[in-house]
Amino acid sequence: MIPEIGHFALALAFALALVQSVLPILGANREKLLWMQSARATSLGQLSFIGIAFAALMRSFVTSDFTVLNVVENSHSLKPMLFKIAGTWGSHEGSLLLWVLILSVFGAGVSLFGSNIPEPLKARTLAVQAWISTGFLSFMLLTSNPFDRLFPPPLDGNDLNPLLQDVGLALHPPLLYLGYVGFSIVFSFAVAALLEGRVDAAWARWVRPWTLAAWMCLTAGITLGSWWAYYELGWGGWWFWDPVENVSFMPWLLGTALLHSAIVTEKRDAFKSWTILLAILAFSFSLLGTFVVRSGLLTSVHAFAVDPERGMYILFLLALSIGGSLALFAWRAPLMEPGGLFKPVSREAGLLLNSIILGAATGAILFGTLYPLFLEAVTDEKISVGPPFFNASVVPMMLLLVFVMALGPYLSWKRADLVGILQRLRFVAVLSVLATLTLWYLQNGGPVLAYLSILLAIWLFLATLREWGTRIRLFDVSFAESLHRARNLPRAAHGMTLAHTGLAIAMFGFIGSSAWKVEEIVFVTPGTTIEIAGFDVTFEGMERVRGPNYVADRGTLVVERGGKPITILYPERRSYPVAQSTTTESAIRSTLAGDLYASISTPLSETSEQSGALTLRILYEPLVNFIWIGMGFLILGGGFSLSDRRLRVGAPRSRKTLPVATAPAE
Structure with missing residues (x-):
């Protein structure tokens, strides 16, 4: 019943x-x-x-x-x-x-x-x-x-x-959907504004908190999914540019651009058409992700295997929503008032460049994700577009974005003095270069792009902290006065500082775990010892254990450094009789310096040369936990901004009727 x-x-x-x-x-x-x-x-x-x-x-x-x-x-x-x-x-x-x-x-x-x-x-x-x-x-x-x-x-x-x-995957879908679907209300605000013929500062003020809430949830969902992939799948990675990962990342990029563009619409009554377009696209890409995951186009642990007829229904909804909203935008957007003027060097220009870079990165990811599917549908030829393409196309754009992000808070509205700003940041630049050279010396070489990325991460981190310190006049006045100024700062200002700092911290994890990862894949029998990143890891053997609905083979790894015991790791290989499948449960020793990560696979066949041996995958991932810490700062920054009283109260009502520009007189 x-x-x-x-x-x-x-x-x-x-x-x-x-x-x-x-x-x-x-x-x-x-x-x-x-x-x-x-x-x-x-x-x-x-x-x-x-x-x-x-x-x-x-x-x-x-x-x-x-x-x-x-x-x-x-x-x-x-x-x-x-x-x-x-x-x-x-x-x-x-x-x-x-x-x-x-x-x-x-x-x-x-x-x-x-x-x-x-x-x-x-x-x-x-x-x-x-x-x-x-x-x-x-x-x-x-x-x-x-x-x-x-x-x-x-x-x-x-x-x-x-x-x-898994606990991570139990919470991942609700958070991800709160982000995806959260952009629906922003989309609805945008279409309603086009129908009404009115986009102004008040509209942007009403839209921003909903955009921020959706962006925070999507950030949390992506982070949780990445963390789950890292510790659950057994390969030691946190991002693989999987198509399903990509279709969650693209709305996040556009949502980030929308957040910054809406600020310009609110503060300067500019970028109206661009903000509306971003609001439409952010949700449109969420719908695209829904279609890709549910249409049967992909075979992925993230995807739902459904029949093509359901995929066609979703495709129809997708075409109706995206096509209708973009057609309405094409009709109404040209009638909007252009908004305030600004110089090429200004905060408006910086935020516009921010949006363009994020949009270009989204376009590159979209091409790399859909092109193999399109080619297979047309020619029945299967190709793979993997990490090398995305790293080569997206990463340079993200590095340029990081450089601009550090300058953005120093730029003033309408017109800014770029030379003066660079002079104020010369000490930050020197410190960033010195820190990067010190790291290069300690690491004794490495990929050049990794050091350039570290340089920009340090640049963003120090520039963000300096800007916050300037706001509260840190070291220029007494500590009590600086504390008083910090308390009186708008929460959105603290939120921006936390978010930008969080991205810099996360970059340390992205770079460290990618550029300086050490990996060993070896056959092991009881007593085998592996040396990795200064650790001695000894395989002691396997034992059979039972869980609520699975049976596991659990390995025991004794970890030592310099002859002194450090920890014991217990990687597992679980078998689920009902589902008739197996999973890898990695064992991880986590520190801020890095993770020692171990996973184990089933024994080799008795006919192989290594009869009775198991395959042990063991990695050392430097700074990987800075990813989760940094993403936590991003979410915390969003929360601070969302709690700002200006967003809770909203904008005052305007008595003006339709502020849609008419064609200029000849």
Whole structure:
């Protein structure tokens, strides 16, 4: 009975979405207040009914209700409770339900917390949000019902993919979807503004907190996924330019550009068309990721294997959303007022360059991700575009971006003195060069690009701290006065400092773990000792252990340095009988200096030369933990900015009517 309630609740949510997609926008066009305000009731109703449906599906997983096909395919009675709950969104149907739940959360959020938004704009925004909900709810009800029954029910389920039975992957999809779907409300604001013919500083102020919230969640989701890949998959990497990784990274890049462009629209009433376009593209690339993951184009641990017919439905939604919004943009954007003027050296120019670089990087990733799929569809020829292409095309652009980021906070609006800024930063430049040369001396050589990257990371780190110190007049006044100034700084200023500092810290991890990684892959038998990065690692043997729903072969590695014991590592190879698959559980000794990382594979066949031996993969990854620390700073910086009172209060209402420029007189 509970699954039927969930299914019925989805149907009711779909009906409310249809009403919300029409009535509020008609009210805005006809200036009928009650029609516009109906969006509040329908958006809250959608959230309630979709919440009931989600709770019904989760209850089916928690109780192991094997009359529900989705539970049979993605759960098992012996699975730990956390992963039973995570199974709710571990399938195509369940993750789609989570998607529409988050979609309704953002719509209801605007209804509840958008009291300072003019009713016409709010009504149009919520109507556009309902258009998106209608598309995905219809997709779910017609092709991807999570409550399909199975009679007679089996005695037990097929279990969830063992690779997904991990705390990191239990939290990764909700955070990632909060980012993906969070950009939907920004998209809705952009389309509503185009329909209304009005984009101004107040609009940018209303959009920024929602953009920031989505960006923070997407950052957290990508970080958690990268961390999971690092410790769970057993290859010791945190990013492989996998197509599914790429389709999450592209909206992040565009969301970052949107955050900075919206600042210019708010502060200087400029970049209106560019900000609108970025808002449309950020969500469009989120939809593109949904299509790529669910269309059956890819075979990946991240992807959902679904039939091509469902992929065609998503492709239709994709074409309708992206094509319609871009057509509306092409029609309305030329009529917008151009905004304030600025010199080539100014904060506006710096933020524009920031957006252009991020957009160009997105284009390069898009080409590298989709070209192999397009070529295979046209010629049936399979090619692989891997890390060498992306590193060669994207990394140089990111390095240029880092250099500009360090200068950005020093630039003034409208016109800036670049020579004066460089003079103020000459001490930072000298320190950066000296630190890089010291590292080169200690490392005794290495890739030139790695040292250039380290130089820019130190440059960004020191320039950011100097700018913050200048704001509070650190060392120029008493410490108490500097502390007082720090407390009075806008939280958004602290947020910018934390975010820029976090990126510099993360760069240390990116570079260190890539350029100076040491790796050994060897056959081992009990008593074998491997020397790596100053450590002596001795393989003591294997033992069989049992888990809740798996059996594992656990190795024992004794780690010493200079004859002194350091730690003992226990890598595992787990076998899941129900799912009939195995996973690698790496063992890691983590320090700020670097990680000693070990994973072990199954014994070789008895007929090989190394009969009875196992394959041990052991790595030393310098500074890798700076990646997670730096990304934490990025998220913390976003949180500080989001808590800024100026974003919570919003912009004052403007009494001006449609500020759309008319054609100039001849």
